[in-house]
Amino acid sequence: MCLPAPLDIPALPPQTSAMNSFFKRLFLADFWKGMILTFRTQNPKYIYTEQYPQERPMVAERYRGAPRLNMNPETGETLCIACNLCSLACPENLIVVGWHRDDATRRKVLTNFTYDTSRCMFCGLCEDACPTDCLELTQDFEMASYTRESAIWDRHRLEEGPTPARYTR
């Protein structure tokens, strides 16, 4: 097969190239190109302002946020069996499970549970490892605090669960 010979396009003389560059800068060609692109993709009918915190934004269904320790809704007892699997699964080693063994039942009993939210990357490995669905990463996203110490949540706070603030004017 015979391919056509490539077009022999002569290069612009250096004076023309410099003139082009000069006029592009003079008339802000790149600026207007950017503005056209911006306004082409910013259709006013799709623009809205989130009224947070008066209105809480919707978060994705599978968002992983503030941790919670779930309780048995019928008995009010913790679902945690102190198996320590969440702690072992955590790549950050930020979960500490405290327990003792009940002499009568020979079962482990949860005594304490701490979760350092400041080091958590919300990967969900701990949640996946939990065999009783006790540990859950909820959809609450307001976890800011003023001190590092208050970022470490204890059992009481984890069992209480997120208490999202309701803001009013």
Ligand code: SF4
């Ligand atoms: S979400 Fe990931 S980083 Fe956070 S405690 Fe669970 S396993 Fe650790």
Ligand code: SF4
């Ligand atoms: S994996 Fe679940 S049941 Fe086991 S210690 Fe962690 S929270 Fe408790």
